[in-house]
Amino acid sequence: MNPELLLSRIRVVLCRPSHPGNIGAAARAMKTMGLSDLRLVAPRAFPDPEADARATGAVDLLERAKIHDTLHEALAGSVLAIALSARHRDLGPPLGQPREMAAELLAHARHGEVALVFGNETVGLSNEEIQCCQAAVTIPANPAFSSLNLGAAVQVLCYELRVAAYSGLPPAHDPLVTPFSSPLATHDEVEGLYGHLESVMTETGFLNPAQPGRLMPKLRRLFGRARLEKDEVNILRGILAATRVRTGHGR
Ligand code: SAH
Numbered sequence: 001m002n003p004e005l006l007l008s009r010i011r012v013v014l015c016r017p018s019h020p021g022n023i024g025a026a027a028r029a030m031k032t033m034g035l036s037d038l039r040l041v042a043p044r045a046f047p048d049p050e051a052d053a054r055a056t057g058a059v060d061l062l063e064r065a066k067i068h069d070t071l072h073e074a075l076a077g078s079v080l081a082i083a084l085s086a087r088h089r090d091l092g093p094p095l096g097q098p099r100e101m102a103a104e105l106l107a108h109a110r111h112g113e114v115a116l117v118f119g120n121e122t123v124g125l126s127n128e129e130i131q132c133c134q135a136a137v138t139i140p141a142n143p144a145f146s147s148l149n150l151g152a153a154v155q156v157l158c159y160e161l162r163v164a165a166y167s168g169l170p171p172a173h174d175p176l177v178t179p180f181s182s183p184l185a186t187h188d189e190v191e192g193l194y195g196h197l198e199s200v201m202t203e204t205g206f207l208n209p210a211q212p213g214r215l216m217p218k219l220r221r222l223f224g225r226a227r228l229e230k231d232e233v234n235i236l237r238g239i240l241a242a243t244r245v246r247t248g249h250g251r
Contacts, residue, residue, distance in 0.1 A: 001110050003034075003162075003165035003166050004034060006106055006109045006110065006165050007033070007034045007035050007036075007109075007161060007162065007165050008035075008036060008037065009037075009109040009112070009113050009114060010035055010037065010105065010109060010113075010114055010115070010116065010161060011037045011038075011039050011074070011075075011078065011113060011114070011115040011116070012026060012030055012035060012037065012038050012039065012115075012116050012118070012154060012158070013039040013040075013041060013071065013074045013075070013081075013115050013116065013117045013118065014026060014038070014039070014040050014041065014043070014118050014150070014154075015041045015042075015071055015117060015118065015119050015120060015125060015126075015129055016041060016042050016043070016044070016119075016120040017040065017043050017044065017046075017120065017121065017150065018044045018045075018120060018121050018122065019044075019050075019121060019150075020043070020044075020045045020046055020047075020048035020049075020050040020051035020054075021050045021051065021053070021054045021151075022054075022121060022149070022150040022151050023038075023040065023043060023046055023048075023051045023054075023055075023062070023065075024050065024051035024052060024053060024054030024055035024056075024058075024062065024151075025054045025055075025149070025150070025151025025152075025154070026038065026118075026150065026151050026154040027051075027054075027055040027058040027059075027061040027062050027065070028054065028055050028056060028057070028058040028151070029151055029152075029154045029155035029158050030058070030061060030154065030158050031057070031058035031060075031061055032058075032155075032158070033155075033158035033159055033161065033162040034162055034165075035158050035161065036061055036064070037113075038061050038062070038064070038065040038066075039065065039066050039067075039068060039074040039115075040065055040066070040067050040068070041067075041068050041069070041070065041071050041073075041074050042068075042069060042070075043067065046065075046067065047062065054151070071117065071129050071132050072132065072187070072188075072191060074115070075115055075117075075132060075187040075188075076186070076187060076188050077112075077113055077186050077187065077188065078112065078113045078114055078115045078186060078187050079108055079111060079112035079113065079114060079183075079184035079185070079186055079187075080104075080105060080108040080112075080114040080115070080134055080135075080184070080227070081114070081115040081116075081117055081132060081133040081134060081187065082101050082104070082105055082114075082115070082116055082117065082133055082134070082135045082136065082137055083117045083119075083125055083129070083130045083132075083133035083135070083136040083137070084116060084117065084118045084119065084125075084136070084137055084138075084139075084153055084157065085119065085124060085125055085130060085136050085137070085138055086124060086138060086139075086141075086146050086147045086148070087124065087138075088138070089127060089130055089136070091127060091130075091131070091214060091217040091218075091221070092127070092130045092131070092136050092221075093130065093131075093133055093134055093135050093136050093220075093221055093224050093225075094135055094136070094221075094225060095135075095136045095137070095138055096135055096136070096137055097137065097140070098137050098139055098140075098156060098157055098160045099160055099164070101135060101137045101157075102157065102160035102161045102163075102164045103164050104135065105161065106161065106164050106165055107174055108184065108227075110174065111183065111184050112183070112184055112186070116154075116157055117129065117132070117133055118150060118153060118154060121150055127217075131217055131220050131221075132187070133224070134224035134225070134227065135224070137157070139153060139156050139157075181229060182229045182230045182231035182232075183229065183230050184227065184228070184229055184230070185228045185229055185230050185232070185233045189228075189230065189233050190223065190228055190233065192233075192237070193223070193228070193233050193236055193237055194216070194219070194220065194223075196237055196240050196241075197219065197236075197240060198216060200240045200243055200244055201215070203244065203247060204243065204247055
């Protein structure tokens with residue numbers, strides 16, 4: 001598939017950025033590598049002259065940037081989201097290397113829109129934000145000083161994506177080459193499944209909302225690893241609907 005088309009399907013999502021200068025730096029990092037879809041979740045200050053100044057020739061990306069209230073909104077319609085995290089999280093999705101994850105993202109970009117999700121400069125990504133993603137990446141760095149500037153972290157990943165997209169190599173592994181496969185489920189379809197699962201587990205008494213423990217994060221990690229297809233989401237939701245009827249909650 002055309003590398004330019006693949007790169008155009010990659011969203012760069014900045015969650016709650018506090019410094020408009022970093023938004024500009026991210027736009028410049030993206031444009032130099034051929035990416036263009038910038039998404040901002042609840043930016044503290046945007047638009048802002050500091051963002052324009054740091055973007056220099058990439059102001060067009062800032063003008064086209066979409067602003068969202070929540071990460072769910074920014075991921076709507078996408079088929080894979082990868083979180084960027086400087087720190088390991090106990091309940092987070094499986095952690096990979098930038099090169100390996102760039103290949104994975106491009107393999108999925110053949111089938112739909114995909115996203116890289118970056119955190120706030122001071123606090124990084126929240127656990128909730130990380131759990132919206134199916135995989136995570138840490139840029140290997142000096143263990144004594146491992147937190148890159150936000151714009152620099154965006155640059156590293158965009159560079160890896162460009163190198164991978166133009167390498168001419170076939171995708172690392174195509175998620176949809178098995179017989180009987182259906183299109184990948186989108187973020188919103190998978191979130192619909194989680195909501196459905198949570199309510200049926202609550203109704204059946206399997207999940208106690210007062211003491212939820214780690215059940216939902218663990219299930220998110222399980223299904224995140226599976227990279228669910230539309231048909232699979234429909235089957236699982238069909239089973240849940242049938243369970244509801246049996247337990248009397250569906251009426
Ligand atoms: N102090 C924060 C780091 C914030 S840096 C923390 O401890 O999480 C802002 C964002 O840049 C991070 O949320 C992450 O998305 C990205 N980032 C910075 N350094 C990174 C690294 N070494 N690996 C992966 N992402 C990194």
